[in-house]
Amino acid sequence: MSWTSFFSFRRFRAIAAKEFVQMRRDRVTFAMMIGIPIVQMVVFGFAINSDPKHLPTAVLSADHSVFSRTVVAAMQNSGYFKIVKNVASQAEADLLIEEGEVQFVLVIPPDFGRRLVRGEQPSLLLTADATDPAATSNALSSFRLVAEAALARDLSGPLTHLRRGPPPLNLILHPSYNPEAITQYNIVPGLMGVVLTMTLVIITGLAITRERERGTMENLLSTPVKPFEVMLGKIIPYVVVGYVQMGVIILAGLFVFRVPMIGSLPLLLAVSFLFIAANLGMGLTFSTLARNQLQAVQMAFFFFLPSILLSGFMFPFRGMPVWAQMIGETLPLTHYLRIVRGILLKGNGFAQILPQLWPIGLFLAVALTVGLTRYRRTLD
Amino acid sequence: MTSPAPVIEVSELTKSFAGKIAVNRLSLRVEPGEIYGFLGPNGSGKTTFIRMLCGLLQPDSGRGTCLGHDLFRESHLIKPQIGYLAQKFSLYEDLSVRENLSFMARIYGLPKVRTLVEEAMERLGLARFADQLAGTLSGGWKQRLALAACLLHQPRLLLLDEPTAGVDPKARRDFWDEIYRLSAEGVTALISTHYMDEAERCHRLAYLAYGELLAAGTAAQVVAASGLFTWTITGENVHLLASGLKKRPGIEQVAPFGTTLHVSGHDPDLLQAGLADIDCRLYHCQASAVSLEDVFISLMQNRGGQS
Ligand SMILES: Nc1ncnc2c1ncn2[C@@H]1O[C@H](COP(=O)(O)OP(=O)(O)OP(=O)(O)O)[C@@H](O)[C@H]1O
Numbered sequence: 120m121s122w123t124s125f126f127s128f129r130r131f132r133a134i135a136a137k138e139f140v141q142m143r144r145d146r147v148t149f150a151m152m153i154g155i156p157i158v159q160m161v162v163f164g165f166a167i168n169s170d171p172k173h174l175p176t177a178v179l180s181a182d183h184s185v186f187s188r189t190v191v192a193a194m195q196n197s198g199y200f201k202i203v204k205n206v207a208s209q210a211e212a213d214l215l216i217e218e219g220e221v222q223f224v225l226v227i228p229p230d231f232g233r234r235l236v237r238g239e240q241p242s243l244l245l246t247a248d249a250t251d252p253a254a255t256s257n258a259l260s261s262f263r264l265v266a267e268a269a270l271a272r273d274l275s276g277p278l279t280h281l282r283r284g285p286p287p288l289n290l291i292l293h294p295s296y297n298p299e300a301i302t303q304y305n306i307v308p309g310l311m312g313v314v315l316t317m318t319l320v321i322i323t324g325l326a327i328t329r330e331r332e333r334g335t336m337e338n339l340l341s342t343p344v345k346p347f348e349v350m351l352g353k354i355i356p357y358v359v360v361g362y363v364q365m366g367v368i369i370l371a372g373l374f375v376f377r378v379p380m381i382g383s384l385p386l387l388l389a390v391s392f393l394f395i396a397a398n399l400g401m402g403l404t405f406s407t408l409a410r411n412q413l414q415a416v417q418m419a420f421f422f423f424l425p426s427i428l429l430s431g432f433m434f435p436f437r438g439m440p441v442w443a444q445m446i447g448e449t450l451p452l453t454h455y456l457r458i459v460r461g462i463l464l465k466g467n468g469f470a471q472i473l474p475q476l477w478p479i480g481l482f483l484a485v486a487l488t489v490g491l492t493r494y495r496r497t498l499d
Numbered sequence: 500m501t502s503p504a505p506v507i508e509v510s511e512l513t514k515s516f517a518g519k520i521a522v523n524r525l526s527l528r529v530e531p532g533e534i535y536g537f538l539g540p541n542g543s544g545k546t547t548f549i550r551m552l553c554g555l556l557q558p559d560s561g562r563g564t565c566l567g568h569d570l571f572r573e574s575h576l577i578k579p580q581i582g583y584l585a586q587k588f589s590l591y592e593d594l595s596v597r598e599n600l601s602f603m604a605r606i607y608g609l610p611k612v613r614t615l616v617e618e619a620m621e622r623l624g625l626a627r628f629a630d631q632l633a634g635t636l637s638g639g640w641k642q643r644l645a646l647a648a649c650l651l652h653q654p655r656l657l658l659l660d661e662p663t664a665g666v667d668p669k670a671r672r673d674f675w676d677e678i679y680r681l682s683a684e685g686v687t688a689l690i691s692t693h694y695m696d697e698a699e700r701c702h703r704l705a706y707l708a709y710g711e712l713l714a715a716g717t718a719a720q721v722v723a724a725s726g727l728f729t730w731t732i733t734g735e736n737v738h739l740l741a742s743g744l745k746k747r748p749g750i751e752q753v754a755p756f757g758t759t760l761h762v763s764g765h766d767p768d769l770l771q772a773g774l775a776d777i778d779c780r781l782y783h784c785q786a787s788a789v790s791l792e793d794v795f796i797s798l799m800q801n802r803g804g805q806s
Pocket residue numbers: 516517520521539540541542543544545546547548586
């Protein structure tokens with residue numbers, strides 16, 4: 120058999136064109152696709168706060184005194200910080216924070232211990248990835264207390280005099296990316312992923328069940344059209360819808376919420392294709408599993424709930440229990456949120472988002488495989 | 500003389516839904532160019548059988564070929580060559596007539612879609628509805644649109660499931676003219692119907708009940724094989740006799756047709772005896788040709804009595 124007996128571009132195009140026309144005629148659905156992003160943006164205009172702990176932290180220490188060890192140990196004990204790495208250079212530290220490996224980097228300058236003993240008020244620099252301010256604010260505010268209390272215990276014997284007077288050290292907090300801790304900066308780019316997940320999974324979830332319910336599947340199945348052509352033909356028109364929704368959110372983000380967009384917009388649009396396709400693939404798979412349109416919608420919600428709760432949109436990802444994080448890691452939205460925030464707020468390039476891209480690709484491949492194997496070629 | 504390869508040849512084809520048998524060990528042969536009628540009461544398995552032929556349902560057991568291809572393994576080779584008209588309208592109600600036809604033409608990979616579609620609409624009188632949504636057409640026009648759609652790719656075999664249900668007499672006549680024209684070109688057609696006049700127009704026909712093939716052949720063969728005899732009684736208010744006649748031995752069915760009553764039974768002597776005392780001044784009795792309808796009703800009654 121030749122390749123054309125498995126896939127015909129003309130048949131695929133016929134399906135896609137038909138879907139476009141039907142989409143245009145279905146006014147309610149069409150309005151919903153544009154309305155949902157707007158409604159969501161209004162609803163999520165406020166922030167949801169929480170108190171995450173054990174945030175990954177890297178330490179760049181050039182000082183080997185007992186005092187710097189005390190500070191690090193105290194941070195660890197506070198529960199807010201988890202020291203995951205000791206780094207040797209500023210460049211290495213910057214990379215970790217850019218890629219989202221760690222939330223904080225603590226920089227201890229050389230001769231910190233010596234200057235502390237001399238009462239020179241040496242500085243400690245704590246840099247935070249504040250793209251999601253809800254995740255970092257409590258940790259940041261606890262840091263000063265923790266560090267000062269711990270050092271106070273160490274300053275005993277001949278050093279007791281340093282406990283009086285001004286604080287023995289100077290703390291510099293540096294929340295990068297979102298210095299004013301404006302939660303909308305975090306919410307609005309995140310909404311892009313949420314809206315795409317919500318509408319696209321539902322819309323494609325209905326795509327095949329609708330053909331079954333209306334009886335048009337009977338005609339379609341009696342023609343030479345192949346499952347892959349139907350699946351692809353039904354995905355492509357909604358990719359366009361996905362991009363329209365993104366456009367609405369980006370425009371609103373820029374002009375209503377005034378979210379700064381640092382990174383490359385073309386890059387964001389390009390990598391979003393994969394995410395949109397993953398959601399559509401999921402929807403189509405539901406569509407092949409569901410017996411009717413109601414079931415398809417229920418399945419879409421079943422997928423949507425963990426997506427919104429466990430992806431780091433509602434609650435800071437690192438504040439969740441490990442099992443929830445593990446589920447979260449499998450969801451495309453989790454990775455897409457990191458990509459969107461990375462590109463828009465941190466100015467990430469392709470290399471930095473690559474680790475988030477392949478899990479989405481894997482998800483798409485699995486969803487399409489399940490969908491294609493479950494696509495019923497007959498009516499029984 | 501060797502007969503040409505049959506277009507449809509199935510044997511012992513069986514299909515059941517959740518343990519309930521819909522088609523029971525059906526064997527059938529349809530020759531090229533034939534117009535084959537498919538009759539049977541509601542729920543007798545006609546649609547199920549046709550769906551198995553076009554690959555919409557997987558048979559449970561049996562063997563069969565359609566256009567020389569195996570029903571179980573080669574439905575992808577069968578599909579491009581058949582035109583299937585489903586019992587329920589199954590084109591897109593939210594597409595216009597023209598859009599529906601263009602879509603089907605593209606799905607079959609046909610060249611010159613635009614002219615092809617215009618010609619098809621012209622031929623079936625659909626041109627004036629070209630831009631109307633299919634969902635807003637009347638029932639009969641929907642049926643004609645569906646027929647146009649399944650003829651576009653010039654299939655070698657037509658599988659038409661009640662194509663004329665709800666269609667007016669003129670359109671029905673047009674439809675049959677079209678079928679005869681295609682048949683003369685060598686196209687084979689399997690047509691299910693509930694209309695007796697259409698059954699008589701078929702070259703051969705099969706009668707199905709409860710998923711089983713009860714009779715097959717030309718109309719004359721089916722009538723002869725039934726062993727049935729019919730008398731007609733003509734006169735004023737002839738229907739008043741009906742209930743009395745039904746109780747008599749030898750009279751198996753009594754059916755009124757206007758001022759005529761068809762009385763049938765398998766035993767000619769008993770039948771005649773049953774009619775002996777009818778007043779000859781008021782009514783006129785005579786032995787007459789057995790109609791297909793009499794045969795089918797008798798077949799159904801007998802089969803129903805058994806199970
Ligand atoms: N998808 C299905 N699931 C379950 N049962 C079915 C299904 N399709 C058909 N049946 C059953 O199979 C039997 C045969 O149905 P079928 O539709 O083939 O009859 P038919 O001869 O076409 O009747 P009609 O003249 O009313 O169209 C019926 O008892 C029906 O209930």
